[in-house]
Amino acid sequence: MTRSLTLALPSKGRLREMAETMFARAGFQIVRTGSARGYSGEIRGLSNVDVAFLSASEIAKALRDGTVDLGVTGEDLLRETIAPSQLVVDVVLRLGFGPADVVIAVPESWLDVAFVSDLDQVAAEFYETHGRRLRVATKYLALTRRFFAANGVTGYRIVESLGATEGAPASGAAEIIVDITTTGSTLKANRLKVLDDGLILRSEAVLAARQEVLSQPVVKNLKTRLELAI
Amino acid sequence: MAGKSSDQRRATDALYASMTSVFEAAGAEFIEPDILQPADVFLERSGEHIRSRTYVFTDPSGAELCLRPDLTVPACRYHLEHAGDVAAPARYCYAGKAFRHSTQAGNSPVREFDQIGLEIFGTGNSARDDAEVLALTLSALKAANVAEYKIELGDLGLFNALLASLDMPDRWRTRLKRQFWRPRAFRDLLNQLSGKTQKQRTSISTLLDEMAASDLDAVGFVEQRIEALELEMIAGRTVEQVAGRLSEKLLDRSDPPLSPEQAELIDHYLSIRSAPAEALAQLQQIAAATNGAFTEAVETFAARIEAMKAAGLAVDCMEFAAVFGRSLEYYTGFVFQIDLPSPDGSTRNIAGGGRYDTMLADIGAPDMIPAVGSAIHASRLLLPGQVVT
Secondary structure (H helix, E strand, O other), X not given: OOOOEEEEEEOOHHHHHHHHHHHHHOOOOEEEOOOOOOOEEEEOOEEEEEEEEEOHHHHHHHHHHOOOOEEEEEHHHHHHHOOHXXXXXXXXXXXXXXXXEEEXXXXXXXXXXXXXXXXXXXXXXXXXXXXXXEEEEEOOHHHHHHHHHHOOOOOEEEEEOOOOHHHHHHHOOOOEEEEEEOOOHHHHHOOEEEEEEEEEEEEOEEEEEEHHHOXXXXXXXXXXXXXXXX | OOOOOHHHHXXXXXXXXXXXXXXXXXXXXXXXOOOEEEHHHHHHHHOHHHHOOOOEEEOOOOOEEEEOXXXXXXXXXXXXXXXXXXOOOEEEEEEEEEEOOOOOOOOOOOOEEEEEEEEEEOOOOHHHHHHHHHHHXXXXXXXXXXXXXXXXXXXXXXXXXXXXXOOOOHHHHHHHXXXXXXXXXXXXXXXXXXXXXXXXXXXXXXHHHHHHHOOOOHHHHHHHHHHHOOOOOOOOOOHHHHHHHHHHHHHHHHOOOOOHHHHHHHHHHHHOEEOHHHHHHHHHHHHHOOOHHHHHHHHXXXXXXXXXXXXXXXXXXXXXXXXXXXXXXXXXXXXXXXXXXOOOOOEEEEEEEEEOOXXXXXXXXXXXXXXXXXXXXXXXXXXXXXOOO
């Protein structure tokens, strides 16, 4: 007898709505249990799955730490929270909603900067001029470090940003940013441009699972039926 | 491992004392640099890849501090604060903890480890000092009963000198030097500069076309464009800097690419990996095809090899690799690494070091002060089978 699995679903916002709609379309009715405002639930017809409602970023952490077995969250949060080398969580299915690109954006007035390699040179110039490193505002610390390391940009430092990242260059909190964008309009409004090769991750909502549960029938069942609902 | 037992501590102390006493006997002052360091000195100089492994925190007064990820910079800071004349020759050794967050997955990440090191500042004879640092490091390892190891040598001065002796725009040299650390990016850049890769249109190609056709000078052109787009110069850069880089991009369009011979010399240099004597022969071959600067650097290399022999080192058992040092950003010349073979065939790095002539000036010395040093990863000597008491 296999133990029951815990599936974490987004507890709020658009991601929650889209996830619940898709699960309903796939024939999975999600029921909240306990008190009306409870953060746990179950899926009608899947007796061996418990549902936990968490914020999207908590879901990524819970998957990493193994406190849940399955989860629906943004791929950006998943990649940020779990290093590729950790090999503990796999994406089971890309769900086709919640698209967001994680990109590097610089001030539009930097007419001479089009590539990540330009950034490396500008970082060197910046250090010469100001005696300090170019600052990158972002909430994606790990994604930024990995991408910059892989692309040979070293002369920078990260300033952690927990909101309104796109305002950092104008406010003087940082020179450039790494942030998510869907339509690009927020970047444009802040007079920022995405580098030609500045796409770090093309993200969308995903169903992810701990590796040790991948082969369980219920995971395959979820995948098959959700696939048809995309 | 939640700390050391009394016996382990005694064994460790004795082992470390056997090594530091070698450095002290060679005239090094045994110092204890601060464990807590101002974060910016490390973060502004070593970049995000070290920052991501450094324990950084803010103290109650708001100061950004870190646990030292390494003892070389703390030793440099000690020197700048305590030496009467910072340019006068000085030697220091130390034994203490360094702290790095391990990003490796898996069991028990190493967060703190012991480093034993030697730094020689401010003397004029670099070949002799380079050789002495390596010789003393080996003596210290011998004192710790480590006798079987592999030594790899590098020389970052050679690469810079090679670029200086090849005819090309200065900005290309700067770019090649910056990319030297990154093999893949370096290859891409070299292919691009030698015309092997097709130039592609980019998001600023049209702007460059218009700039080339404009009657205005570069600064005037950029000013006009910034105004027309209703942009502001923000984020610490000036119109002049933007115009300067755009002008360079225009020049890149028209400057002749590196010749196949030049690219070939660079490739030949980077491919050298052999015993120092044989490496020297190849370096001399390259020197014959270039001009002065490289020849001088090869002479420096040869002098260092001679100094090592004079210090009684078995140079023939070492290996020189032109690309060695690629991952060690603050070094400027001689670099070395000492590895222990493991029974499973892999190797374990136990010591390394090199010359870092720009560091002291970079953190506050009024002038450039020659500096060379080494660090022994002492905790690794204490693994089972490595301790002989």
